[in-house]
Amino acid sequence: MATHEQLPSTSSRPPLDPTITGPTTNTVNIGTRRSKLALIQAQIVHDALKAAHPETEFKIHAMATMGDKNQVTPLHSFGAKSLWTFELEHGLLDGSLDLIVHSLKDMPTQLPPQCKIGAITSRENARDVVVMKPSLPYKSIAELPAGSVVGTSSVRRSAQIARKFPSLKFKDVRGNLGTRLEKLDAEDGEYACLILAAAGLERVGLADRITQHLDSKTPGGGILHAVGQGALGIEIRSDDTKTQSLLTKLIDNDALLACLAERSLLRTLEGGCSVPIGVETEWIEKGKLLMRSIVVSLDGTEAVEAETLAEVLSEKEAEEFGLAVAQDLIAKGASNILQAINLTKDVVVDGPAA
Numbered sequence: 001m002a003t004h005e006q007l008p009s010t011s012s013r014p015p016l017d018p019t020i021t022g023p024t025t026n027t028v029n030i031g032t033r034r035s036k037l038a039l040i041q042a043q044i045v046h047d048a049l050k051a052a053h054p055e056t057e058f059k060i061h062a063m064a065t066m067g068d069k070n071q072v073t074p075l076h077s078f079g080a081k082s083l084w085t086f087e088l089e090h091g092l093l094d095g096s097l098d099l100i101v102h103s104l105k106d107m108p109t110q111l112p113p114q115c116k117i118g119a120i121t122s123r124e125n126a127r128d129v130v131v132m133k134p135s136l137p138y139k140s141i142a143e144l145p146a147g148s149v150v151g152t153s154s155v156r157r158s159a160q161i162a163r164k165f166p167s168l169k170f171k172d173v174r175g176n177l178g179t180r181l182e183k184l185d186a187e188d189g190e191y192a193c194l195i196l197a198a199a200g201l202e203r204v205g206l207a208d209r210i211t212q213h214l215d216s217k218t219p220g221g222g223i224l225h226a227v228g229q230g231a232l233g234i235e236i237r238s239d240d241t242k243t244q245s246l247l248t249k250l251i252d253n254d255a256l257l258a259c260l261a262e263r264s265l266l267r268t269l270e271g272g273c274s275v276p277i278g279v280e281t282e283w284i285e286k287g288k289l290l291m292r293s294i295v296v297s298l299d300g301t302e303a304v305e306a307e308t309l310a311e312v313l314s315e316k317e318a319e320e321f322g323l324a325v326a327q328d329l330i331a332k333g334a335s336n337i338l339q340a341i342n343l344t345k346d347v348v349v350d351g352p353a354a
Helices: 036-052 086-093 155-164 177-185 198-203 241-250 253-269 315-331 334-340
Strands: 027-033 057-063 099-103 115-120 128-132 149-151 169-171 193-197 212-214 232-237 277-285 288-296 303-311
Touching: 027 036, 027 086, 036 057, 036 099, 036 177, 036 198, 036 232, 036 241, 057 086, 086 099, 086 115, 086 232, 115 241, 115 253, 128 198, 149 177, 155 169, 155 277, 155 288, 177 193, 193 198, 232 241, 253 277, 253 288, 253 315, 288 315, 288 334, 303 315, 303 334, 315 334
Parallel strands: 027 057, 027 099, 149 169, 149 193
Antiparallel strands: 099 232, 115 232, 128 193, 128 212, 277 288, 288 303
């Protein structure tokens, strides 16, 4: 993804006080999006922080982001970066928020210089899943008849599935998780199934809707997930040592290193969420990280893959690992695929915890 755009000044907000280095009172303000899933994720972080620091008050503040406000336009048609983070970062930089809870996969790989990732929490189920229309008898995506419509707003998902099942059709589906499931379940609805993130369904208590898990080991046609999928990323101001210290107990080191490696790969390939880049990381043993990765053309007809094992014990080694895997993909021809994809638009396609 290209470097994060410069945040414009906003006259309605006070300028960032350079003396602010963290919460100025005993209340820590947590920012999040307004969706049900985002609020649940913010509450998870709130509760973990409260358990670790019972003497501190933590307050959740929700707001609508650019991606939330327009639920009609296909995500790949937007021309803006950071659809799910932009407005929240304003609050962080003007001091009205002390931290933001994101689905890590929605965070650009380049943050504003005044911001950083303060913590990555324990990773939930990172896989994509199939949610089949209840009235249909099929138990896997491989069983769908030719011409069946698969609902997804992600070209990463559609490209990988088209590679395995070229007879299927794909149609954009917008809205929060509940809205998308309603569109799927409608008797006259056109979707045979949706492709969603397992973690999102599990966090909102809808794991029973999962028909099939999709990963590299799925018989007949697995796909690799989005960079950072299943993890929560907590964004703070770069110089906020006080909030950083509060987050120490929330950091999951295995998740941190795996996700940093994935983000390094994505950053090196300069691929935003609009580019079909999938990953899957797995700790084989302590300090040994296996990364599977793929770059796919939009129609699924071309693909470059890599499977690499490396020792990863530090953040520096995680960054270097992602870089090395990206260079391997480029050597195998990934750059040709990426160059063929229109990268002139700054697009975010994988919607929040989709």
